[in-house]
Amino acid sequence: MAEVTFKIYRYKPGAIDPPRYDTYRVSIEPHTTVLDVLEHLRLDDPTLTYRHSCHHGSCGTCGMLVNGKEVLACVTRVADLKTDTVVIEPLRHQPLISDLVVDMTPFFEKYEPVGMPYIRESEYLPHSQPPEEVGAYTRFENCLECGLCLSACPVVGSDPDYLGPAALAAAARVVQEPRGQDVPTVLAMVDTEEGCWRCHAAMECSEVCPNDVDPGGLIMFLRRELLTGTSRSGGKR
Amino acid sequence: MRPKTQWLWQAFSGLLLVFLLALHLTVNHFAAGGLLTYEDIVAYLAQPWVRVLETLFLLTVTYHALAGVRGILLDLNLTTAAARRVTLGLTVLGVLICAYGLWLFTTL
Amino acid sequence: MNPPHVVVIGGGATGAAVAHDLALRGLRVTVVERGEVTSGTTGRHHGLLHSGARYAVKDQESAKECIEENMILRRIAPGSFELNNGLFVAITDEDMAYRPAFLEGLETCGIPYKEITPQEALAREPNLNPAVKAAVEVPDGTMDAMRLPLRFLATAQSHGARILTYTEVEEILMQGRTVTGVRVRDHVTEQTYTIGADIVVNAGGAWAGKIAALAGVDVPLQPSPGVLVAVYGRWNNMVLNRMHRSGDGDIIVPQRTLSVIGTSSWVVEDPDRLEMKAEHIDLMYEYGAQLVPAIREAKLRAAWAAARPLIGSGGAQTGRELSRTFKCFDHAERDGVEGFVTIAGGKATTARGMAEVTANVVVKKLGLDAPCRTREVVLLPHTAYYRRRA
Ligand SMILES: Cc1cc2nc3c(=O)[nH]c(=O)nc-3n(C[C@H](O)[C@H](O)[C@H](O)COP(=O)(O)OP(=O)(O)OC[C@H]3O[C@@H](n4cnc5c(N)ncnc54)[C@H](O)[C@@H]3O)c2cc1C
Ligand code: HEM
Ligand code: SF4
Ligand code: SF4
Ligand code: FES
Numbered sequence: 195m196a197e198v199t200f201k202i203y204r205y206k207p208g209a210i211d212p213p214r215y216d217t218y219r220v221s222i223e224p225h226t227t228v229l230d231v232l233e234h235l236r237l238d239d240p241t242l243t244y245r246h247s248c249h250h251g252s253c254g255t256c257g258m259l260v261n262g263k264e265v266l267a268c269v270t271r272v273a274d275l276k277t278d279t280v281v282i283e284p285l286r287h288q289p290l291i292s293d294l295v296v297d298m299t300p301f302f303e304k305y306e307p308v309g310m311p312y313i314r315e316s317e318y319l320p321h322s323q324p325p326e327e328v329g330a331y332t333r334f335e336n337c338l339e340c341g342l343c344l345s346a347c348p349v350v351g352s353d354p355d356y357l358g359p360a361a362l363a364a365a366a367r368v369v370q371e372p373r374g375q376d377v378p379t380v381l382a383m384v385d386t387e388e389g390c391w392r393c394h395a396a397m398e399c400s401e402v403c404p405n406d407v408d409p410g411g412l413i414m415f416l417r418r419e420l421l422t423g424t425s426r427s428g429g430k431r
Numbered sequence: 432m433r434p435k436t437q438w439l440w441q442a443f444s445g446l447l448l449v450f451l452l453a454l455h456l457t458v459n460h461f462a463a464g465g466l467l468t469y470e471d472i473v474a475y476l477a478q479p480w481v482r483v484l485e486t487l488f489l490l491t492v493t494y495h496a497l498a499g500v501r502g503i504l505l506d507l508n509l510t511t512a513a514a515r516r517v518t519l520g521l522t523v524l525g526v527l528i529c530a531y532g533l534w535l536f537t538t539l
Numbered sequence: 540m541n542p543p544h545v546v547v548i549g550g551g552a553t554g555a556a557v558a559h560d561l562a563l564r565g566l567r568v569t570v571v572e573r574g575e576v577t578s579g580t581t582g583r584h585h586g587l588l589h590s591g592a593r594y595a596v597k598d599q600e601s602a603k604e605c606i607e608e609n610m611i612l613r614r615i616a617p618g619s620f621e622l623n624n625g626l627f628v629a630i631t632d633e634d635m636a637y638r639p640a641f642l643e644g645l646e647t648c649g650i651p652y653k654e655i656t657p658q659e660a661l662a663r664e665p666n667l668n669p670a671v672k673a674a675v676e677v678p679d680g681t682m683d684a685m686r687l688p689l690r691f692l693a694t695a696q697s698h699g700a701r702i703l704t705y706t707e708v709e710e711i712l713m714q715g716r717t718v719t720g721v722r723v724r725d726h727v728t729e730q731t732y733t734i735g736a737d738i739v740v741n742a743g744g745a746w747a748g749k750i751a752a753l754a755g756v757d758v759p760l761q762p763s764p765g766v767l768v769a770v771y772g773r774w775n776n777m778v779l780n781r782m783h784r785s786g787d788g789d790i791i792v793p794q795r796t797l798s799v800i801g802t803s804s805w806v807v808e809d810p811d812r813l814e815m816k817a818e819h820i821d822l823m824y825e826y827g828a829q830l831v832p833a834i835r836e837a838k839l840r841a842a843w844a845a846a847r848p849l850i851g852s853g854g855a856q857t858g859r860e861l862s863r864t865f866k867c868f869d870h871a872e873r874d875g876v877e878g879f880v881t882i883a884g885g886k887a888t889t890a891r892g893m894a895e896v897t898a899n900v901v902v903k904k905l906g907l908d909a910p911c912r913t914r915e916v917v918l919l920p921h922t923a924y925y926r927r928r929a
Contacts, residue, residue, distance in 0.1 A: 206728060206729060209728055223817065225817055227841070230815070240573075241729060243574075243705050243726050245575040245578075246578050247575060248685060249582070249845075250583075250797070250843060251841055252684075252685075253577075253582055253685040255578075255685070269841050292726065295727075298925050299925050302922050302925035302926070303927070306922040311618055312920075312921075313618055313619075313621065316621075316623075318776060319665060321665065322665050323663050325624055325777075328622065328623055331623050331776040331777075333681075333773065333776075334621060334683060334794065334795040335795075336795070405795075
């Protein structure tokens with residue numbers, strides 16, 4: 195068991211304003227995650243606010259900056275950080291509500307109109323036979339809607355109108371597996387100044403994505419798709 | 432220009448640069464120790480095929496660099512009017528650079 | 540005249556479904572949740588859309604609720620489930636001895652099932668323990684623990700409900716023996732203020748006992764935590780259950796790109812103080828490997844604990860002996876406190892049914908005649924929850 199210092203960004207409009215960092219000392223077990231630490235601190239300080247839900251990297255709510263890097267707090271073990279000071283801050287490029295809580299509304303304003311179905315075909319265990327009634331095994335999409343990619347993307351930081359890696363990745367998923375969605379419409383949405391052509395292929399998004407969506411790679415896929423016209427959008431315009 | 436076409440030209444001019452830049456550097460700076468004296472340069476540039484290639488190089492570099500700079504400036508979430516001014520400014524700059532370069536040829 | 544106003548305490552699966560039901564019936568609804576929505580037990584559950592088969596022998600009331608709600612949810616929340624069905628598999632002779640009672644239970648509870656041969660089971664799930672002796676297919680599924688309740692909340696919102704997050708109830712306001720509202724603290728501004736209500740619904744899950752105590756009433760609630768373990772990779776595509784009396788680590792729920800093994804069960808007094816028991820991680824691996832031997836090699840993604848809100852009195856040892864059914868308490872009848880209703884127990888799968896019963900009590904108390912419509916109304920997508928409110 196080791197003692198670790200946590201410096202946590204605190205901000206509450208009108209109450210903790212300007213922001214400050216609060217310092218805490220916490221004992222850590224090998225399995226303790228950053229989210230476990232926040233949960234522990236909240237027992238004594240119920241004013242500490244952060245987003246969380248699933249505790250296993252599935253809901254995507256607990257995104258934050260830990261020592262400057264975008265991570266999901268619930269799957270980040272403190273011991274793995276190998277430092278005795280851990281700085282915790284809210285995600286960048288998203289409006290701040292309180293402490294570590296950011297407003298996801300702008301994220302979904304870009305992402306929802308793409309209309310990616312949340313269920314996809316499962317590629318796991320390709321040789322297994324699904325039951326007749328099931329047809330093909332399905333699973334949830336990889337994207338956790340966590341916003342880590344938006345926080346890491348330098349273009350999102352300077353250009354709020356940029357569609358951003360998550361929405362572009364969702365669009366690419368529709369092109370790859372339309373599931374009844376209209377591919378030309380989605381391609382038209384991303385074939386714009388603020389769409390897939392705004393990206394500078396810095397790939398920070400793919401670097402931080404916690405669930406292997408590879409938004410940067412999918413943006414390049416969209417460009418290829420638009421340039422070669424192999425998709426069903428051929429001849430449009 | 433549509434953003435797709437813009438990107439295509441950026442990539443195409445970049446590709447062209449790989450060759451032109453390599454050629455330019457080799458001939459001007461590396462081959463036989465490089466072109467060291469004013470006379471060497473004048474003699475080199477007097478050849479017509481060199482004039483064609485160096486002109487192409489000048490145009491490509493200018494276009495590629497300024498279009499690239501424009502792409503970065505547009506990330507700053509400019510208003511439509513400001514974006515138009517950036518495009519205009521960079522175009523004027525590009526024309527001036529190219530005109531100066533071409534004029535230099537004529538002074539030789 | 541303004542319709543009556545109901546305050547719902549708790550933004551978990553239950554509170555979300557209650558808000559949706561009441562908003563559809565035309566009431567004004569305010570949900571108050573002390574953290575992010577679904578940050579209590581709901582977001583952390585196993586993700587199993589129960590067919591009811593797990594409770595078909597020992598807890599038939601809960602089993603019937605599950606199969607009924609399972610079928611309704613498929614209708615009202617299309618696109619929210621991995622509908623790959625589930626397999627109950629017998630591995631040992633002891634499991635085989637349980638089989639007749641299991642099949643009889645499925646019949647009694649009206650849970651559709653199909654017995655398949657061990658060969659077929661292995662064709663469907665190549666990683667399954669080859670010692671499988673019998674396999675029964677049931678309509679289990681996988682749900683996203685957060686996104687299904689978000690759909691209830693999004694739809695409630697579109698019917699005018701307000702959802703206040705980071706807003707903690709500190710006091711239940713009473714005039715004599717009648718509840719008149721709540722005093723809350725907004726953790727974004729650290730201001731406190733009061734919200735008036737014609738009825739207050741306590742949907743506090745494992746915290747419902749603490750909340751009821753604020754109104755001076757006692758509800759027999761037993762917080763019963765369990766540990767869940769998520770590993771990388773989908774080792775099976777269908778939900779795998781051990782065919783025996785529910786025990787530890789006997790379900791593997793594939794979800795997204797993970798497989799979640801669960802669960803254990805013990806009891807605590809305070810649902811805020813859940814010690815994640817590290818030794819349970821090894822137990823989950825060990826039990827999970829009895830179903831899918833290869834899972835022993837799987838890389839750990841996370842291990843965590845969550846508290847079931849079980850109805851029962853003190854004296855429970857592990858929580859397994861308590862029913863998974865739910866109860867709605869009208870505290871006027873039970874404790875002589877007007878304007879206060881508690882809904883607790885149940886499963887995330889049965890949240891809509893729990894809400895229907897609760898909303899029936901609420902409208903009856905208000906003297907309204909507004910029928911439940913949540914069996915038919917298709918829910919908005921989860922993304923609608925984040926739409927900017929005008
Ligand atoms: C380990 C485990 C596995 C499970 N697996 C499954 C499964 O696979 N399938 C299934 O259907 N069910 C499952 N369940 C059951 C299911 O998770 C619960 O029955 C359900 O989530 C309870 O929802 P709820 O809304 O009643 O409670 P909660 O989700 O706990 O909601 C109560 C809310 O009240 C809030 N609150 C508390 N105090 C206050 C206050 N003073 N002011 C404001 N808000 C307050 C809390 O923050 C919390 O968000 C599982 C449970 C456990 C523990
Ligand atoms: C070897 C030769 C070169 C190649 C192959 C090349 C290729 C490219 C490509 C493909 C892009 C588009 C990247 C994007 O869309 O983000 C680009 C952008 C750019 N290039 Fe070049 N280039 C070359 C040389 C140069 C030179 C010599 C300059 C400067 C004078 C330059 C300046 C730029 C700038 C400013 C950008 C915009 C940066 C961005 O969009 O992120 N390039 N280049
Ligand atoms: S690859 Fe594109 S979207 Fe991703 S971080 Fe870089 S600029 Fe942003
Ligand atoms: S693409 Fe990856 S980082 Fe971006 S929101 Fe989705 S899961 Fe998060
Ligand atoms: S709490 Fe769900 S991803 Fe971390």
